[in-house]
Amino acid sequence: MQQLRQQSRSTRATTWGAFAALVVAVAFCARLAGHDDDDYARHVDLGRRVFERETFDGNGRTCLTCHSRSTGTVSPADAQERFARHPGDPLFRGDGSDDGAGHGVQRMLTDATILVRVPLADNVSHRLPNPSKVTPFTAVPCG
16 A cells, blocks of 8 residues: 555656646747747746745655756765755655665765666566566756
8 A cells, every 4th residue: 555655646746747847848938939028937937936846745855856956966965965954855755765765865875866666567577586676776867
């Protein structure tokens, strides 16, 4: 049941993330289409609020948690500074923790990588402990 709830949150977060990207794209397209500056400014403001404050009913993160304004991603130095200020920062929850369940933060502090669970098709096999998925460490993509 816990896993289903986490999958549901992940799905909602992905949906909201896609919505946020759509809002930003609409704002950009509206500008190109010649809409007035006030309309454009409202769309940009909405996109900024979504990026900075919307947690998508998930783990307390916003887009800004993992995607800084300066680089679009998070570095080990960023993670270390945030951990020194607030060890409970949303950056260290879920896929930002060592085990994906909120235990340990060394990987984030050292490498600034997150866990990405990739379900495998039924016809794919490997010799890892869980044959239905793989969980590589990956950098937070710039986007």
